[in-house]
Amino acid sequence: MTVLDHAPADTLIPDRIAQTVISPAAYMDDDVIYPTLKWLRENQPLGVARVAGFDDLWIVTKHADIMAVERNPTLFPSGVQNPILNDQQSDAFLRQMNGGSIRSLHTITFMDPPEHGRNRSIATDAFLPGQIAELTDQIRAIARQAVDNLLAFDGRCDFVKDFALYYPLRVVMTQLGVPPEDEPRMLKLTQEFFGVNDPEEQRSDIVGDPVAAAKQWAVTIQDFFDYFNRMRDQRRADPRNDLLTLIGNHKFDGEYVSDEVSNGFYIALAVAGHDTTSSTTAGGMQALLDFPEQFAKLKNDLSLVPGFVDEAIRWTSPVKHFMRSASADTTLRGQTIHAGDRLFLSYPSANRDAEVFERPDEFDITRSPNRHLAFGFGPHICLGQHLAKLEMKLLFEELLPRLKSIELDGEPRSVQTNFVGGLKSLPIRFEKA
Secondary structure (H helix, E strand, O other): OOOOOOOOOEOOHHHHHHHHHHHHHHHHHHHHHHHHHHHHHHHHOOOEOOOOOOOOOEOOHHHHHHHHHOOOOOOOOOOOOOOOOOHHHHHHHHHHOOOOOOOOOOOOOOOOOOOHHHHOOOHHHHHOOOHHHHHHHHHHHHHHHHHHHHHHHOEEEOHHHHHHHHHHHHHHHHHHHHOOEEEEEEHHHHHHHHHHOOOOOOOOOOOOOOOHHHHEEEEEHHHHHHHHHHHHHHHOOHHHHHHHHHHHHEEEOOOOOOOHHHHHHHHHHHHHHHHHHHHHHHHHHHHHEEEEEHHHHHOOOOHHHHHHHHHHHHHHHHHHHEEEEEEOOOEOOEEOOOOEEEEEEEEHHHHHOOOOOOOOOOOOOOOOOOOOOOOOHHHHHOOOOOHHHHHHHHHHHHHHHHHEEEEEOOEEEEOOOOOOOEEEEOOEEEEOO
C-alpha cells in the first residue's frame, strides 16, 4: 500500500475531484469527467489523489508532463507496480494469485527495458507503416461489406451494437488469423476484459464480489489462454501468413517464446486491436452528430477524412489512463516525486490541454497539427496505431458518400470504465444517399 505522507498538504486534490477522476462511472458522462480534468489542469495540474481503498496517486493531467513521464521508462517504469489502476484489495488478490507478483499478463504493457524492447520486436515489423499500407485493398473490402450491412437496416439502428463493434473486430481477427466463427467469442471476452468495472459486463457469478474486477480480469485472461494455446499449437503444426503464426513460431536464442509471452501478445492484439478502434469510430460519429457543420464539411470533401480520424482519436481518447511508478526521487512540474510513488497518466486530460490545442473543447476535423497522446508516447506508444488510423480512414471513405443524413435516435450510453472504453450504444436514424 502506498501512502504519500511526504506529499505537501497543498498537493492534495479536493476529495470530490479526486474521487471523480478515479471513478469508472465518471467516464460515462463527458459533462462530468472533462470539467473535472479541466479544473485540475488549471488549478492542480500535478496533485495527489487520496481515495479510500486505493493507493495514494499523483494525477498527471498536463500534456507536457505525460510526455516527460512516458519518454523516460527507466525513471518511470511501467512494470514495477500495476500499470492499470486497481483498488488495494484487487491488487492484493492479483499478487496472491501470481505468487507475489503484480504482473497478471505477460504483455509489453507490463514490461520495461530491456524486456519490453526485446518482446515488442516480435511483431514490430508487421505494424510498420509500409506493411500496413499493403493491407489497404483487403481492409477496404471489409469496410465496404460493413457499410453494406449497416445500410441494410431500414434507416434505424444502433451504430455501436450493429456496426462499430464488428468492423474493426473483423479487420484485426483477419490479421491475427482467428476464424470468423470465433469472432463472437473474442468480442464477448474483450467486453469482459475491459468491462471489469461495469455491472452490465461483469460475469454473473462474481457481481457484488469485493474483488470482482480482479477476479473477472483473471478468469477472462485464462479463457483467452485456453483458446490461444490451442490456436498456437495449430500454427506450429500448420504455419500460415498471420500473426498467430508469426508470434507462436518466434524464437529467441533457438527457443520458442514462452506461452506467457505469446499469449500476452495474442490478448493485447485481440482486445486492444479492435476495442479502441470501435470506441473511436463510434465516438467520432457522435462528434459529427454533435457538430453537424463538421459532418457537412467532411461529406463535401473526403480529403479531410485523415484529419477527422486524428481528431476523433483525440476527442474520444479511448485509453483513459496508464499507471507509472517512480524508480528514484525526481522532480516533475516543481513537485518532488519520491521513489515508489505512483502516477496516474490522464490521456483525456492531455488531449484537452489548452496549452497544446486551440479551442480544445471543440471538435475540428481541420485541426493541424494534432499532437494528441491517445496512442501514448515514447517506447510504449501503441504498436497498432497505423492500422487503427487506416481502418477508420477507409471505413469513413466508404460510409460518408452513401449517407444523405444521420441523426441521433436515442440516448448514447458509455461503458463504465476508467481504463479503456467508449460508447456501448449510439442509436441513430439515417437516410441513404
